[in-house]
Every structure is written in structure tokens, then in C-alpha cells.
Amino acid sequence: MYNSEYKGKQVLVAADHGSFASVAAAAQAEQQIDWWDRDSADADICTACYAAVEIAEHFRLALGDPPPLLVNRDEAARIRDCRLVIWVGPPPATASAGAAWQNWLMAREAEWETLPEEGYVITSYVEEAAVHWIIAAKDRLGLLYGAYALLEELGFRWFGLGAAGMHLPPPKQLEPRMIELLDYPRFHTRGVYSEHINDSSTELLDWLGRNRVNFASLDHIRNPHALQKRGIRICMGGHNILYRFLNPHAEYPGSYDDNDSSLTMGIAPAQARPLTYAEAHPEWFGFIDGKRSFNVGEGDREGFGDNFCTTNPDAVRELCRRLTDDLTDGEWKHADYLNFWMLDNGNWCQCSHCRDAGNCSTRMILLVHALRKHLDTAVESGRLKRRINIIFPIYHETLPAPDRPLPEDFDYSSCYPTYFPIERCFLHPLSDPRCTESNQELMETFLPWTTDGDRYYRGEVFMGEYYNVGSFAACPVPLMTIMKQDIPFYYESGIRHFHYMHLTGGQWGTLTLTNYQLYRMLWNPSADTERMLEEYYELYYGSEAERARGFYETLEEAMRNSKYLKHYQYSRGSRHSLTGYLREDAAELFPLQHMQYDARADSSNAGISLTECVQLLSVCRRLLDSALDHARDEVVVARLLEDELRFAYLEDMVHYIYGLVRIHSFAKSGADSRARRAFQRVRRFAESLEHNTIAVSPSTRFRLYDNGLKASWCEQAYLRYKARYE
Template identity: 20%
Template sequence: MSVLGSRLLFLLALVVSCQPFCNAQSIKLADGGKSSYNIIIPGNASETEKKSAEVLQNYFQKVTGARLDIREENGQNAAMISIGSTKLAARLLKATTIREDGYAIVSEGKNLVIAGAGTKGTLYGVYTFIEKYLGCRKWYTGPPQIPQSRTVSIPANLSLYENPAFEYREAFFPGVRDQEYVDWHKLHQFTKLWGSWGDTYEKFVPASVYFKSHPEYFGLVKGKRVPNQLCTSNENVIKIIIDSLQRKMNANPNAEYWSISPNTGPGYCECPLCAPTTAREGSVAGNLVLMVNKIAAHFPKAKFTFLAHGYTQQAPKYAKPASNVIVQLTSIESDRLLPFTQSPSAENFIKDLANWRKLTDNIYIWDYCAQFTAYLAPFPIVPIFQPNLQFMKKNMIKGVLEQGSGPGYTDMGELKGYVLAKLLWNPDVNVDQLIQEFTDGYYGPAGPSVREYLSAMRNAAVKTHAIMDIFGNVADGANTFLSPKYLDQYNDLLGKAKKAVGSNSVLLQRIGALQLTQDFTYLHQARYYGKGQRGLYSNNAASRSTVTQDTLQGVLKRFLDNGVKVGGVQVAEFGLSPGAYAAEERKILSAPVRQNMAMNAKVSLKFPYEKRFEGKGAAALTDGVAGLGDYSYNWLHFKGHPMIATVDAGKSLKADSIQTSFLYNPGFNLFLPASIKVEVSSNGTDYITLQTINVPEPVKIDRQVKLVPFKIATGKNNRFRFIRVTATPLSDFPDWAWAPSKTPVIACDEIWVY
């Protein structure tokens, strides 16, 4: 904390925000490009105070043309802008209540004071002054917007005090690539604050080092020790973590937080030491809390976090986190169309939060603001930001991570990052005003058209009850807000925006970023539609039409061009670059059209498919479109029961083979069926079994995503009208992938007959 911070009286726990009062008089800091002011810093100025003075000096000169000298205070300074913990600041602000990161901007006579608490409070105050009174803006990465004004005045009797709503504030969007953007908008970065982040068991007790010699250090799952997770009751495990932490802390003394959390993936220890605690606490999180408390006791001045996520999301009944332990609760299951308080999908999150609040006041929220399976998919969720953050503030949440696409580009990442940054500081700010300010400032004369575009997309999403799933896909919206009708409307509005900016290359590139998401939608949905005007090939499904090819190639070229200009683009969290995606698309377009004798045949299902990835429903099994590596479209999912699909070709067929494929992606609980049986019939009543395939269970750890085909020859039974495919899922997960309270899922793309 700065010297000033130690002098301030920390009396209030709420944000104090006093709007500047301006009487008929004002104070001129610059007049006609000249100024009599100096910037004054304390004699023992900190590095942040020196930087704050230099930042103010730089922007003041760029705006007015006047360069202010930076001097140490000497008691005789006149006409000064005081920065940091000067004697003037101590005198003027001695009765104020500024918390960590908070600041004050106060005038007395001709003098102005900008000072804050904590490491960066003064710097945050300077950037607020630069934005509020010099008119500068930092919309996104890159150079800020700096107006020219040779005269600058501030209100007399200026008195502005601000404190943050949350002690930890992170909007993980592309703005994080720019350190000035982070400081300007008063944000934090977990990469700089945490010495260990996220899931960390493997980092502290690596299975490659300990599992073979000490399997008892790891979780007992269904009677077997597996290397997925740790035994949290084992004292040797706790000692190893403490020793590892000490080494890491010595190497990284500036880290404020240390995460101790389960590895990504399923499984938790059921050994005789852990199981009774789980039963008593009613949650696996009880064991985690008790272990982290023991570790935290060895480092009382450090802050520890753990993830309340997955099977640790539910709060224990009795185990209270220690005073230096913070719960990091995730909202991963919540749909993003509506705010938490209006969304049925958020009911468990709200319940879990209430139960954790009974145990501790130290809670951070890890929230999600992007579609991770399709960063470039339109995801119009800005209107939920304010009510969700107001909900968090009301529930006394201390810190918030709003996870977007990180340094990579995502749909409207510029606006989303900007709005979230402002709301993380003050959840009650006027969002409509923020959006207008941003769109007019960032898109220039295209601002009104961009707002029309945003409103049209949001209104369509709400009207059609679209699913805003963070693991969704543009195919999900094909029947809602991303239908051809709506996509045409959005593209017309972008055309209007493009026309408004004329030949301005900077603004054209910014409109191009919006176009990037629409073109991605068009290209990705072409894979989903398969045939027809918006698909990969013509309606007869036997060839690709020239019109379709030309249209797709044109969109593909524009997509690639805009992707290169925008930079830092990948289509999903672990997805392809625009260039790699374009290459994949061209490969699909150049491949021969695959024929299916059962094309568009009626499909009857004995058990329902998973609605979350509904797509075309049962029709997906005979639409002639093969699935790719993305599980969220062109795959029909079945959970908790077999897939028993009967295809009625409508006429007798003579075919040599029947083939179907299943997707293997254990990261999303997708496993191959335990068995696949294929039968055929001429009358739909009497069936002949062609083959039953028993699929080996993956005994060893295998997380590689695979598309696995199963081909059955018809042999002498090559005449039939009906095909029945029965795919039976695993009864439980393999030991290495065990996931309590979850069920193995199977996903099938097509029943090919040829």
C-alpha cells in the first residue's frame, strides 16, 4: 500500500462515489496551448507515483500542446497538480475513505490533487482524469483516441471519490494484450497475480513423479488408485504441496494468490480417510476445504484460492474456509440468454452461492462470457452483464473473473471487454450510454448502424428463445436467431455500416471484424445444412453447384482476409486459425460428394436424443452430412439409454454395406458404444441381424478426439427396406475417466447405405 494509503481512514465498506460539483466558476489548467501548472510528486515517490505523473504529463501535452514539468514538492509550489501521497493530499484527504485501488480527484483553490490507495490507486485516478477531463479514450488495444483542445478547464470545488465494487476485477478479452488498456480500465490479470492458477494438483504432486512409487497419494476410485486426482486426506500429500509452495513462493515473491484445486477431469478419492468426510459434509468440497486450510495455516500472509467447480461446486455443510482462503465459484452451467436471476439454468449456481455464503465472505466468481466451442459465433449477451454483476455485488462477492476469449478475438470482444471493465468498477453505470459512447467512438459514423446490428441480433435471440450455451455452436441458432432470414438482415446492416465509413481503412477494418463473425456463421452452417442454397452442395445432393461453390469461395476469401487483418483469431478455445480453418473448408469443398441410398429417409427413435445439441434431430442420421471433430453439430447425442434408430428407406434397396460413425471425445463425456448391432428388414417387423460389434472399452488413458467408423457388409441379405441400428453406451466410465453424477454419452452422425 502507498504512503497515502496508510494515512487514509478506511471507515466504509461500500463504494463512495461523489459526482464532481461545478459552480459557475472553473479552473483553467491550460489556456491557448499554455499552462502555468507543474506536476508535483512526493519526495519519496513510489514507482507507480512517478509513472502516474509521467502518464499525465504525456497526455496533457498531447491534448493541449503544453508540457507540464514534474517536480518534487517543496512547500512553495503554486498552481500544481499533485500526484500521489504529497503533503497537500494528506491534508485534503485526511478524512476520506478510500479503499484498495480507490482514488480521489479533488481541487482546492487553483490546485488539483489526484491520489489513491493501494499499489495502483493513484494511476487509476490519473487515467480517470485523462478520460473524464481531457476527453481521451482507450477503446481497445492499440493507440488511444486523443482529442486536440488547447484549453482545458475543470469544475471549481471538484470532489470525486471512487472505490471499486470488487477487489479483484478481470475482463479476460483481447484488451489484456495491451498493458495500458489493463491499467486504464482498472483491471487485474490472473497471470500476474497468481503464482499457481486454476487446477493445480498435477503441478504440485505430478503423477509422473509419484504415482508409481506412492499410489496411495492419489485418489481411490471404485476400489483402484488412479492418477487423476489426489487423496486430500494423506498427510504426505499435504507436506509435498507445502514444500512445493515454499519453493514456488521463493521463486515468485510478488504473487498474491495461490490456487490449490483438483485437476481438470473426473474422479475423487473414496478411500477410508476421505469417504467419511464426504459423507459428513454432503460434498466432496469438504475434503478440499480441510486440506487447503491446513496448507494455508503454514502461510498465514498468503492468499489461497480453490475452484468450486464440478463435483466441488456444492458447498460442504460444516467445513469453513480459513480467513486467507478464497472460494472461486464458477457459473459454468448457466445459459447466457437471460440474467442469473431469470434463468432456470442458474438455479443451482444461485443455490450453491447461498450455501457458500453461509460459510465464508471470501468468494470470487468465475463467470463466462464467450462461446468457447466457437469464439467467432455471434453471441449477443451484453445485456446480461449489468444484472449479473449487480447480483454479485448484492451478494457481497469480492472478486470477479469474466472469462472471454483471452488474447484471441471473439464476437464483439471490443465492446464486451469495454462494457465489462466499466461494470466491474461500478455495476450501476449507465450501460446504454456506455454502448452509445463506445460504438460512436470506435466505429465513427457507422456507430448508429452498429447499434442497429447489435439490437437486431439481441432482439432476435430473445424473440426466438435462442440457446446461449458457452459450449454451443452456430448450428444451434440455425432455427432461431441465426436463421437465413436473420443473417440476411444482419449482413444488410453491416453493409450499411461499411457504407457509412467510406474509405477510412481503420474503420473498415473494425467493421470487417464484425463481418468476420457473420462469415464464419455462413461457412460453418454450410457444413450443417449440407444441401441447398446455404449448404455445401446443391439440392439433389449428387453434386456441388457452381453457384454454391462461387458463393462459398467468395465468403471464404473475405473471411480469411478479415481474419488476417483483425489478428489473434482462432475459431474456438482450442481451435484453428482462420488460415487453417479456410484450408479445412477448401478440403471439404474439393472432396467428392458422398452418396447415401437412404438419403432423407424417415428415422424413428425408440429413445429421445439430447436436446442440448438437437440440430436437425433424427433427420441428422440420413441427411447425407458427415460429422467432423466438433461434437456440437451434425452429431446426434444419446445419454442414459441406447440409440435405437430405425430407418425406413420407403422402398426396397439393394446395398452392399451399411456404415455409421461415432465420436470419441472423453473431455466431453463422449465415448464409443459398448456394442453396435445392425439389423435389416423388408417389412419392418421381421429383422435379420447382420452383425453385432462389441467395442473394447478404453482401459488406458486416451483423450485423443476420434471419429470412428463402423462398416458392416450386407452379404446375402443385401435387399431390404428398413435398417435398425442399436448402439448401447457404456454402463459407466472407464476408471481413468470416472465422473460421479455424470453419464457416458454416445454421438452418431449418419447411417450410410451404399
């Protein structure tokens, strides 16, 4: 029930529901709206009413029934005997609160005029016994974000998914009072990227919207209207573009084999064997090592292979035509952004025309420029109803900045690159000069894209981080310290767009903090991160806050070398990976100073050793068990159990890798009896991982994540030792 401040008084939440029957009806009308018509008034109304419903529902959750009354704003101006009125959008001029809003505008005109996109204002007005909270913005997302800012000011938090991840304030915190807020996002794009999940979870969509995520690139988009209502713009594309739109093995329309015997027997050409793209136009495809290559993978190899000849104008035209058709009325017709990527680690054409065109980045930019022209023509003709932003990769072979000027009419406003530092370590911040083995090499490519005075590229840059890179496979790798240092650095370097790979769909465990901290910092990278972390432990873990913090911080230290341990990092142009070396049965497993087996190198590059990692995980286990022993609040217990599920998976994973390292050492030295004994222990962890399908799910695309053993990325090493020592 309501507390005494609200009993006998109405709480109103007012919004303009336009031509819809009610505020609630407008809030649920997303399927009726063309969100890709940027001038749609109904889109503004739907999101504003959804914001009003969100406020009312959160009040109901905190205070109980009856919920606040949802009313049209004109009706709200006539209702009396109110304790609190919350206006989602400026009040009408006929209401006394409307005059108060006009007074605010006159007093703070300059602040309003310069309020950035997605920013909001919350101001208060007292009329007799009623408090009015006015949420105002210049766009629908600003209103939605203002609603969430108001709820946060009252004490609501959305740390994790669903009701279990939400913090409700005590009723006293919702008492009417004067509130004055003005804020806006510092990062323009605050994105989520995942090749493993879709948008079918309403809990996930709610979490994204409430934490101001406004960009989504997911494996499949099934609910585009639900995303758009929450202000989440949709990105399509990726490394599969050539497979879909310029596949050498696909049928080339309207072309047939002249040597097909059916053509000489009077049979209609429709029954003859059609040519493939490679057969019809071999010159369109990459010239690799002295011959044309038609290597574009499919199945598990989709997205890999050899790129096409990007200087062949007919090939470029065909690719752009087919992409434009698909973006107009095909599978990607709901895209607001296009990840326009070539093949993953793909080889680039070596023909003389391509070599003369510039380095790989220059060629990529010229290709982007051509696609932009095709899309603009489609918009001008009325065939394509929206302007799509094109995002291209700064990744592996395109890490070096363009080596010559861009076209004079290159559209910087809608075409920009994503810098992907997949080669980095997480032991050091990206800009740390002490990391001479890895991150400083990346800085030599980062600065020429972002801040160098003589750079050719002069536009905005997207950042694509790897806080749950594919081979981490949802292992809990806290990165509080790295994010505290990296995200402000990115902002100071001019980065205004950000996402990370790969968000998981549920059972986040300690990944909850990674997700929550990231989007708080993307909203404002200069906010008090330490205070945010304190609040997270206090509100999420209650009486167990101190033990939980110790657990997180110890786990972060244990996993500081996670990139080398579980993925890879580059040094001097070469890839180094512990799991990779185990797969290959390499002679040396620890060639980098970053991570040694049982000691730390005397170097600024040096971090935690593998044996130290194992030891610290034991400390983590004691802290987590102690928290579970002492917790009494069932909500806190559920959160700790989710942490435990994911941590147990990590324990098995690290002990498994540690055991393989020991077997490798014994086997190389001829100590077979010790290797055999070590294998017996590793087998227990391997079997536990193999039976663990929960921690790695869901992943709808990749067999590597069928279970924890496959997700180790070094199952081959285990099978090799199994054949030898079992």
C-alpha cells in the same frame, strides 16, 4: 500547440520522486523495486510518479507540445507564473495548496477516514491566477486511479487498445476549472483471465491499468514488475497443479527400483532407474472404480484426468511442500494469488476415507486449509516474503456447497472460492426464474455459497464468468444486456471479486465494448450503464454512432443462444451442445426449448432459433456495410474495419454450423442429393475458416485455435460429410 488558456503559462504535474533523479526516472524504475515487499516506499513512489507521467503524456496528446512540466512536489511549491498545478499526492505543508488540502481534511474528515482501499479524492484550490488540482489517496493504487479519474473527467477515454482505441477530448475540455471527486471501487478484484495470451503487449498493459484492472491470470507472465507498477496483482496456478507438483509419472526423488539389476552389480544408485511417484507411493493417488488411478494427462490433455487422494496426509504434505517451494523461489515466485485447482472435470478419489471426509467441495476446502497452514509456516519462518491469497474453484463437481462445517480456524481473509457458471445460458440472466432448463439449476448451487442463511461457507466469493469462453474462440458475442442485469445481481449477492475467460490480445472488434463495459461496471455496478453505452457509440463511432448501435444490438439478439450454438449448456444434469451433437452425429440436434432449428418453443425458456440467427446476421451485415459506406473519419473507419474482420469470421462460423445442421437433416432422412448440394455450400465456409488464422490468434497453447475451422469445435462433422459427399 496549447490553446490560449495555457500559452505563456506553465502546466505543472507534481509528485514526490523520492531518491530517484526525477519524476520520469521514478516512473520507469519498476525493475529496481521489490513489489512483493508490501512495505516498500519505492513502490509507492514509482506508481505515483507513473501516474504523474500518465497525466502529462495525455495532456501532450490532446494539446501538443510542449508537454506539462514534471517536477518534484517540493519544487512545485516554489514555482510561480503557473496556470495549472496538478498534485499527485497531497501538496507539502510549505505550499499554499498544502494548507488547502488540510482544510479539506478537516471539513471532510469522516469521508476520508472511511475511504476504502484504492479510493481517491480530487479537490481544487485557486491561488491568484492558478488552479490547483489535488489528487489524494491512502494507497498508491488510489493515486493512480485518481489520476485516471481526473483524465476521464477531462474527457479522455480508453475504449480499446493503443492510440486507435483512445478518445482524446478537444483542448477546450482541458481548461482549468473547479473539480471535486471522491470515489472508490465496489468490486475489490477486477480481474482479467486468459489461457491464450501473455503480458508482452505494452498496449494491453496500459489498457488494463487505465481501466482499473487489478488482477491478471495469464498464460505466461513475462513482465511482473510492469504489471505491479500499474497495480495489477499476479495470479498463477490452475488445472496444471497436479501435473507440476504431484504427477504420478514424474520421478520421485531419492527412490530407486530395488529390482534394477544395476543395483546388484555395484553401480551407484544415481545410475539406477529412479521410481516414479506412482511406483513409490501408489496410495497417494485416486482410488477410482476399484483401483488406484495414475491418470494425470499431459500435452493436450494436461489438466485433465483423475485427482489424487486428498485425505492421504503424506500426499497432501508433499503437494503443499512442493507448491510452497515454487511460490518461494520457483516459476511462480511472483504470484500474489494462487488458483489452487484440481483437474478439469477430474474424477475424485472414491476411497472410504475420502468418502467419509465429505462432498467434493468440503474436501477441496480441507485441502486449501492445509496449504494455507504450509504457506503461513513459510511466512513465519521468513522463507516466504509475502502472504499469498488462495483461490479455489466452485466448478462442476464442486458446485454443491460444502456439506459440513469448515475448520474453526479456516482463513476466510485470504482463501475464497471462484464460482464458475460454465453450464449457464446467455439467453437469460443467471437469476432469471424463467430459465428453468439451465440457469435456475445453477441458482440452486449459487445461493448456498452466497446468501443462504444456513450455509457453511461464510466468506467472500469470486465470480468467474465466460464472456469469451474457450469455444467461442473470440467470436463477437455482445453481452450488453446480460452484463447490465448480472453484474448488479452479483454485487447484491455479496460478490466482490470478478474475472472472465478469456481476454484476447488484440483486434477486439465488438469485443471492445464487452471489455470496456465490464470494467466500468465492476468499478460501480450502479452507475448509469445506458449513458455509458450512449457515450461509447457516440465517441467511438462518431457520425456512424446510430448505425453502430443498431449493429451491436442486432448482433446481440442474433447471438443470444451463443452458449448452445457454440459452447454448451447444462439441463437436468446433462450437457447439451449443438457443435457437440454435430460431432457425435446425434439423432436429435435441438433437444432444448432454448434453441430450435426454425421455430421458437412456447416456453419461457425459448429464444432465438438457428434460422432467425442467420437472418439477423444478414441485417447486421447491412448495418455494418452501411456504416463503412458513410464513414469519413479515418479513425472511425479503422474501428469499423476491425469490427468487420471479426464479424466476417462469425458470419463464416454461423453459416458453417447452419450448413452442417442442414446436411445432418438431409443425411438422416436419406435425401443425399440435397445433402451433397448443401455440402458444396458449407465447403466454401469451411475453407474460409481454415484459412482464417488472424481472428483466432494469438493462442500459444491450443491446437484447437490454429485456424477458424478447428475453432469451430466440430471439424470432425465436416470431415465426415466431406468423405461422404465430396
